[in-house]
Amino acid sequence: MSQATLDHLGRPIVVVTGIGMVTALGEGKQDNWSKLIAGESGVSKINRFDTEGLRTQIAGIIDWQGKGEFFAPAHSLSLARKSAQEAIAQSGIGSKGNFPGPLFMAIFPVETNWHHRMKVYESSTVNGKSGYERLIRNARLGDFSEFYAMYQFGSIAEHLAEEFGTRGQPISLTTACASGATSVQLGAEAIRRGDTDAALCNGTDGEICEETVVRFNLLSALSTQNDDPKGASKPFSKGRDGFVMAEGSASLVLESYDAAKARGAKILGVVRGAGERADTFHRTRSAPDGSAVIETVTRSLKDAGMMPHEVDYINAHGTSTPENDKMEYLALSSALGDALDNIPISSNKSMIGHTLSAAGAVEAAISLLTIEAGVIPPTINCHEQDPNILMDVVPNFKREKSVSSVMSNSFGFGGQNVCLIFSAEPD
Amino acid sequence: MSTEKSEVWITGVGLVSSLGEGLETHWQQLASSGTPKPVLDKLSQAPYLVHPIVDYDVATQVPKRSDQRQMGPWQLLGTYAAGLALDDAGIAHNEELLAATNMIVAAGGGERDTEADSIIMEAVSKSDNPETMLNTMLNTELRPTLFLAQLSNLMAGNISIVHGVTDSSRTFMGEEMAGVSAIETATAQIQHGQGDIFLVGGAYIAERADMTMLMEFGNALWGEDYQSVWSRENTEGGLIAGSAGAFLVLESKEHAEARGAKPYARINTVVSDRCNREPGTAGKSADQLLKKLAGKITHGPLPVLTGCSGIQPQLSEEHAFLNGLSDIGAKPSIRAVTTVLGSTIEAQFPVSTILAALAISKGGFFEPFDDSGVEQPFAGSPEQVLISTWGHWRGESLALIDKPAVPLRKVESS
Numbered sequence: 122m123s124q125a126t127l128d129h130l131g132r133p134i135v136v137v138t139g140i141g142m143v144t145a146l147g148e149g150k151q152d153n154w155s156k157l158i159a160g161e162s163g164v165s166k167i168n169r170f171d172t173e174g175l176r177t178q179i180a181g182i183i184d185w186q187g188k189g190e191f192f193a194p195a196h197s198l199s200l201a202r203k204s205a206q207e208a209i210a211q212s213g214i215g216s217k218g219n220f221p222g223p224l225f226m227a228i229f230p231v232e233t234n235w236h237h238r239m240k241v242y243e244s245s246t247v248n249g250k251s252g253y254e255r256l257i258r259n260a261r262l263g264d265f266s267e268f269y270a271m272y273q274f275g276s277i278a279e280h281l282a283e284e285f286g287t288r289g290q291p292i293s294l295t296t297a298c299a300s301g302a303t304s305v306q307l308g309a310e311a312i313r314r315g316d317t318d319a320a321l322c323n324g325t326d327g328e329i330c331e332e333t334v335v336r337f338n339l340l341s342a343l344s345t346q347n348d349d350p351k352g353a354s355k356p357f358s359k360g361r362d363g364f365v366m367a368e369g370s371a372s373l374v375l376e377s378y379d380a381a382k383a384r385g386a387k388i389l390g391v392v393r394g395a396g397e398r399a400d401t402f403h404r405t406r407s408a409p410d411g412s413a414v415i416e417t418v419t420r421s422l423k424d425a426g427m428m429p430h431e432v433d434y435i436n437a438h439g440t441s442t443p444e445n446d447k448m449e450y451l452a453l454s455s456a457l458g459d460a461l462d463n464i465p466i467s468s469n470k471s472m473i474g475h476t477l478s479a480a481g482a483v484e485a486a487i488s489l490l491t492i493e494a495g496v497i498p499p500t501i502n503c504h505e506q507d508p509n510i511l512m513d514v515v516p517n518f519k520r521e522k523s524v525s526s527v528m529s530n531s532f533g534f535g536g537q538n539v540c541l542i543f544s545a546e547p548d
Numbered sequence: 549m550s551t552e553k554s555e556v557w558i559t560g561v562g563l564v565s566s567l568g569e570g571l572e573t574h575w576q577q578l579a580s581s582g583t584p585k586p587v588l589d590k591l592s593q594a595p596y597l598v599h600p601i602v603d604y605d606v607a608t609q610v611p612k613r614s615d616q617r618q619m620g621p622w623q624l625l626g627t628y629a630a631g632l633a634l635d636d637a638g639i640a641h642n643e644e645l646l647a648a649t650n651m652i653v654a655a656g657g658g659e660r661d662t663e664a665d666s667i668i669m670e671a672v673s674k675s676d677n678p679e680t681m682l683n684t685m686l687n688t689e690l691r692p693t694l695f696l697a698q699l700s701n702l703m704a705g706n707i708s709i710v711h712g713v714t715d716s717s718r719t720f721m722g723e724e725m726a727g728v729s730a731i732e733t734a735t736a737q738i739q740h741g742q743g744d745i746f747l748v749g750g751a752y753i754a755e756r757a758d759m760t761m762l763m764e765f766g767n768a769l770w771g772e773d774y775q776s777v778w779s780r781e782n783t784e785g786g787l788i789a790g791s792a793g794a795f796l797v798l799e800s801k802e803h804a805e806a807r808g809a810k811p812y813a814r815i816n817t818v819v820s821d822r823c824n825r826e827p828g829t830a831g832k833s834a835d836q837l838l839k840k841l842a843g844k845i846t847h848g849p850l851p852v853l854t855g856c857s858g859i860q861p862q863l864s865e866e867h868a869f870l871n872g873l874s875d876i877g878a879k880p881s882i883r884a885v886t887t888v889l890g891s892t893i894e895a896q897f898p899v900s901t902i903l904a905a906l907a908i909s910k911g912g913f914f915e916p917f918d919d920s921g922v923e924q925p926f927a928g929s930p931e932q933v934l935i936s937t938w939g940h941w942r943g944e945s946l947a948l949i950d951k952p953a954v955p956l957r958k959v960e961s962s
Contacts (some may be wrong), residue, residue, distance in 0.1 A: 171679035174687060226719065230657045230700040233762070235668075235682055241761070242669045252666030253757035257593075260764035261771075269766030270941070273697040274656060274700075275722030279942050283824055290820035290943055292729045293656070295701045295723040304717055308734075314740040330692070331682055339692035399651070399717040404618060404696050413714070534696075535705030537717045 124379045128393075129426035132313040136546070138214065138381050139374030143200050145181035145367055149207055154490050157498040158519040159186050161419050162351035162472050170331055177343040179350040180329050180475025181367025192272045199353045200370035200479075201226070201233045201325035205285055206434045208372035210542040211222055212321055212386060215223065218284070220317030222375075224291035225307045226278035227300035229478040231327050233272055241265060259359025259396050277325065279395065284434065287321055297533030299452070300324055301481025303539050306395045308375045318380035325370035325480030337366060340405060342442060354475075356439035356468035356504035357446050357514045364440040365490040367474025371482035373489075388546040392491040394425025400536030406444060407532065411452035414530075414538050418456035421540035422530065429460035431526060432542070434497055437514075438530040439468025450510045465522065467500040467515040481539065482532040486525040488543050495523050549927065553739040557804050557811035557953060558905045560637020560797030562629040562749070563891050565899065566599035566790055569632075571906050571959045576890075578903075578914045581831070584888045588774055596769045598754035599790030599890035601625060609635075620658045620697035623706055626751035629793030630707045633747060637797035638809060645807075645890035647798075650743045651704055653719045653733050654726035654750030656893040658698035660758040664666035664689040679720035699930070703751070715748055724961035725820065725943035726750065726856065730890035732945075734798050744803035749795030750894035758948040763787065768859055768940060776918035777858045777884040781867065785860030787940055790890020796905075801952070810957035813905035813949050816932070817841060818843075820945035831865045833944045835937070840867075841934075844948055847877035851913045851930045853904055854884050854927050855896040857940040866938055873934075881926035887917040897937045897945065909956050 122545050128134050143149070146162030148154040156163070165183045169191055172178035183200065208345035215221045244259045270276060278291035296303045301324030308320030337343045344363040346353035356363040381388055398416040402408035422429065438449055454461050469487050476483050491497055526544040533539075563570065566587040567577045578584050589600040606624055609631030610616050619627065634640040639649065668685040675681035696702055699721040708714055720726040720733075727750050734746040753759075763769050770786030780786060804811065819840045823829035850873065856866045873880045885900050886892075892899050907913050907930050916923035932950035 143770075152948055173680050173685065174683040230698070230721070232657065232660075233758075235672075235686075238665070239669065239672060251670060253662050253761060256761050257757065257764055260761050261767060265765040266767075269762070269768070272722055272762055272765065273941050275725055275939070275942055278722060279822065280627060290725055290729060290732075290735070290822050290945070291722075292720055293726070295719050295721055296704075296717065297699070297701050307718070310737070310742055312735060314742065316736060332686055335683075335686040335690055336692075336695040338687075339690060339695060362659075397716045399704070399714040401712055401714055403710050404702060404705055404709065492597070533701065535699065535701045536708055537701060537705070537719075 133315065134378035135309045135375055136378050136381050137373050137389045137392065138376050138386040139208035140389060140486045140489055141204035141210030142327065142371040142483055143203045144369035144476065144483060145183055146385055146473060148203060148489060157472060158496050160499050160517060162503045164353060164474050164502060165349045166350055167259045170311060174333055177347050178333055178347045179365060181365055182329050183327060183368040187506055190236065191330060193234055194276055195482060195519055196327035197325045198277045200327050201277060201281055201323050204370040204372040205281060205321060205323055208374045211316065212374040214374055218286040219322055220285045220287045222287065222317045222321060223289050223311060223525055224278060224282050224287035225304040225320060225322045226281065226291055226293045227304040227324035228277050228293050228295065229326050230295060231272055231274055235332060236434050258338045266337050268416035287369060293480060296537035297535050298477055299481055299531035299533035299537050300478040301483060302531035304482060305485050305541055306539060309392045309395060312375060318377045320375045321372060322375060322482065323370065323372040324479035325367040326477045326479040329368055343376040344441065350504050354441045354471050354534055356441040356471050356500055357507055357510045358503050359505045359507050360444060361441045361446065363442050365474035367476045369476035369479045369483050371479060371486040373485060390492050390543045390545060393544040394421050394542040396421030396424055396540045398538055400538065405534050407448050411448055411455060413536065414452035414532060415456045417538040417540045418452065420482060421542050425542040429457040432464050432528045434491060434523040434527050435464055435466035436484050436527055436529040437466050437468040438532045439470050441470060446510060461512065465497055465513045465515050465520065467498055469498060471501045477524050484529050485541055488529045491527055492543065493525050496521050549566060555733045555801035556658050556738045556815040557801055557952065558796055558800045558813050559801050559804050559809045559811055560633045561796040561905065562632025562636060563902045564602060564604055564629050564842060565792040567812055567817050569600050569604055572716055572961050575906060575910055579912060582915060583919060584915065584917055586853060586888050592755045593760045595771055596760060597774055597788050600755055601753065601791035604628060608684060610710055618693060618696060622695060622751055622753045623656045623703045625753060627704040627706045627710055627791040629749060629751060629825040630747060630795045631711055633795035634798050643712060647714050649713045650716040650746045651707060651713050652730040652746065652748045653704040654730045655700040655703050655719045655721055656894050657700050661694050662757045664922045683806045723893050723941060724896045724937055724939040725896045728820050728945040730939055731897060731901060732820055735815050735818055738798060738800050740826065744800050746798045746800060749898040750889060751793035752791060752893045753894045754789035754791045754890060770858060776920060778855055778886040778918055778920035781863055782834055785863050787857040788890045789858050790892045792889060792892040792895045792899050794895045794902055796898060796901060797943060810955060811952055812957050813908040814952040816948040816950045817844060818947040819941065823945050825942060830938060831869050832860055834869045837944060837946045840945060841948055845876060845878055846931065848879055848882050849926060850878040851907060851926050852880045852882045852934060852936065853900045853932045854936040855886055855900055856884055856938060857886060857891045859940055862938055866936065870936060881913060881924050883914050883917050883923055900935045900937060904935055906959060907933055908951050909959050910947065
């Protein structure tokens with residue numbers, strides 16, 4: 122251990138050796154990347170279920186598997202499996218069914234889907250009972266063991282751990298829209314502690330159904346620009362009216378620098394630092410002065426041992442809600458000062474939509490691809506930038522720029538904020 | 549980074565269950581008056597029994613009605629228990645310290661509005677156009693506040709808002725194992741200097757028809773008259789759910805000493821793993837975990853707390869595993885926490901950890917929780933308590949809580 126390569130705080134350096142992703146744009150990082158730099162949108166009309174009467178009828182939905190019965194945890198598991206397979210294959214770590222480290226799994230709070238609830242309800246009409254009395258009675262009479270296994274909160278991680286042979290008890294986690302970033306943070310912390318040489322960090326979210334759309338509509342959080350699905354997500358623009366729900370998954374294989382070097386793995390980037398600060402202001406809104414987000418950003422720079430001007434690009438949280446984008450600008454301008462004038466920032470959500478629990482992982486993956494390619498994906502649908510948001514948002518077209526460090530922001534409902542910093546492999 | 553690991557002390561606890569509130573109350577019920585008498589509710593989830601949450605005065609920890617209205621019973625119970633733990637640790641309202649306090653919450657989901665669900669189900673089942681009817685009914689019956697009151701990470705969010713805990717905030721999910729991973733991760737972070745002080749724990753509300761339904765998808769519930777966990781061993785088995793809120797303040801020895809805080813007990817080790825629960829695999833998983841505690845468990849009498857759910861065949865497998873502790877020279881005195889408090893799911897391991905700390909601080913152990921003969925009396929003052937926690941569906945864990953070499957904090961009479 123005395124030979125270990127350590128960071129500025131004396132901790133093992135954490136690197137990324139595998140990346141996998143699936144979003145509404147496509148399957149696999151190559152397909153996603155080519156569409157991201159071409160400025161394509163993956164948002165479409167929802168066909169999974171009847172949207173009549175719903176205020177929002179569009180989403181970055183993944184429906185390639187056809188119109189079968191929707192089962193959110195099974196769908197999310199299949200997305201997680203795809204991204205994990207791709208990341209592990211790229212890293213070349215371990216062997217089939219034997220990943221030499223723990224799993225950190227960002228998921229959404231699992232709920233019984235309405236079609237399943239109705240299936241149980243209608244499976245028998247015992248003695249004219251109604252409501253939950255009837256549901257519970259029918260649950261006991263019928264065979265719903267598949268629902269039992271899949272609707273446990275630990276089910277997605279358990280199934281993935283069994284399949285990929287990760288070590289120990291997998292951790293399922295949620296910090297709402299920051300979840301994917303939290304999974305990367307937990308993996309990095311485990312390696313920094315020396316608990317493990319490798320970790321599989323995954324975020325997955327495939328929960329778009331009638332009730333999830335209605336719930337976010339009730340919070341007035343979603344765009345209702347149903348007539349122009351591909352133009353609906355317009356972060357930092359005038360006329361933005363909410364985020365577009367989306368599905369997806371991304372996985373990162375994290376390793377200690379020394380373990381990766383020892384096995385000759387290609388290093389895709391360094392998890393340089395992470396910062397976090399919980400907000401106390403409100404359940405769905407950040408403090409108006411941005412204090413918690415400012416500290417999240419400042420802490421990530423401190424953890425990374427970096428100055429603001431050393432950030433080459435910011436992968437924004439950029440949800441396209443009126444409030445988030447304004448607050449993100451205010452917080453960044455306060456935390457980074459004049460340095461922000463020279464840092465391009467773009468929102469992948471303009472093309473992918475908001476993959477909620479997966480977003481932090483998806484955007485971490487894209488941040489690393491940005492470093493690799495030296496190309497910044499644009500913020501599309503930016504035809505009239507919000508005059509109060511004075512940032513270089515890389516509007517509509519990709520930009521070639523050498524990027525050696527990226528800041529990736531994730532801010533969640535419930536006030537949980539995470540900021541990750543990735544950098545290129547040191548020379 | 550120093551390779552010397554910090555000790556992890558338990559310096560504050562908040563416990564509310566079907567038996568009451570606070571350490572002294574639980575000691576009186578579980579250690580001082582013969583076989584404890586569990587509190588049961590036969591009506592709310594009939595035909596199933598539950599251990600209902602005791603009445604508690606939420607306003608003492610969540611004073612603002614505007615905050616109370618934003619939470620369902622599950623979030624309220626957790627936020628309340630978290631407040632008790634912060635109070636008990638002497639750090640409530642200490643803004644500077646709370647801003648440096650990390651949090652890991654073990655969460656399920658919040659209560660659904662079962663009345664709204666019932667209205668929707670009835671309307672949809674009678675409609676000629678069920679898909680459109682579902683949309684119409686969801687639009688009219690769901691309420692925005694309820695969504696937030698259900699969200700898993702909003703228990704942590706509410707703890708930040710109400711109590712001001714604002715350093716890192718993570719929410720773990722996954723039933724019993726969420727509680728295990730929360731304490732296991734916080735312990736590892738403290739040991740390695742990734743944080744000096746943590747608030748960890750969880751809550752579970754058993755009086756919930758939506759959870760009763762989920763459990764019954766797997767025919768997991770005990771549907772007969774009350775029997776202790778061990779008495780269910782010769783049957784097909786089943787779980788009786790219990791309500792509890794359980795939070796702990798964990799702190800590095802150095803941090804606690806610097807502010808003059810004493811420990812109830814120390815977290816020595818938490819280990820966990822998983823298997824696919826094919827018959828026999830859970831016992832093997834636990835055997836492997838026990839090897840990681842080799843050399844730490846002393847020979848002779850050993851107090852053991854288990855959170856076994858009563859579901860078969862795990863119940864018999866865990867019983868066999870616990871009997872096997874004699875192979876490493878231990879003489880286990882087993883107590884099934886679930887016999888007296890029910891299965892408290894995400895709160896299960898935090899509850900057991902608090903009870904272990906209580907026993908160590910009191911210098912005694914609990915009366916046998918039933919008369920099955922499985923649970924043998926324990927005489928003397930425990931130096932360590934072993935906790936066995938198997939998930940009702942997946943996951944196995946062992947933990948060793950022990951006595952640090954300093955004067956302990958004594959439990960105050962309530």
